[in-house]
Amino acid sequence: MLRANSTRIIFVVIAFAWVVIVARAYLNVKGTDGLIAVVPQSEVQSFARQELDALQTRSFAEDIELCGIIFETDNGELGVSRPNAGSISSCDIAYFDEPGMVPIASFHTHGKHSPRFDGEVPSLVDIESDVATGMDGYIATPGGRLWHIDHETAIARQVCGEGCVTQDPNYRPCDRDIIPSSYTVQELADRFSTADRGC
DSSP, X not given: OHHHHHHHHHHHHHHHHHHHHHHXXXXXXXXXXXXXXXXXXXXXXXXXXXXXXXXXXHHHHHTOOEEEEEEEETTSOEEEXXXXXXXXXXXXXXXXXXXXXXXXXXXXXXXXXXXXXXXXSOOHHHHHHHHHHTOEEEEEOTTSOEEEEETTTTEEEXXXXXXXXXXXXXXXXXXXXXXXXXXXXXXXXXXXXXXXXXX
């Protein structure tokens, strides 16, 4: 009899806990319908620079790209998704669908310096994927450059040059490789179609 009463009490407690969990989840859901990003682009850019700078050392040490999404909450605050670990030359950003948060930009590192990769500029995949997802993008390079991809114009613009974010200690600049301040998709395609840029 005592055992049956104890079992009944345990089931009542579990049922009550389940009701509390469901009620809290329901009250916390604030779907993204109607939410509009209001944080200025300059603030998003500064935030992206700070977040990417913090990821550079791990990216170099593990020789991988790290990527994620910058979002804005319904209170107008910026946050980032947990960074995903990619491979030596790519990173898949996980699908983002969080209630009360609007995704506003992607971000990723380019891993450590390697003469095998043209890592100081965005890749064609970088710019095309940001255009396809309808979000701007931010990229940190081994040389410490920061790039911004405008998804509406499909233009990559260099926010700041070598060393503006943490730089790979093994980075060796190529004096003959002139990197302009911006690239269109066609200009990037032309760059990558050139086998030898002089280094």
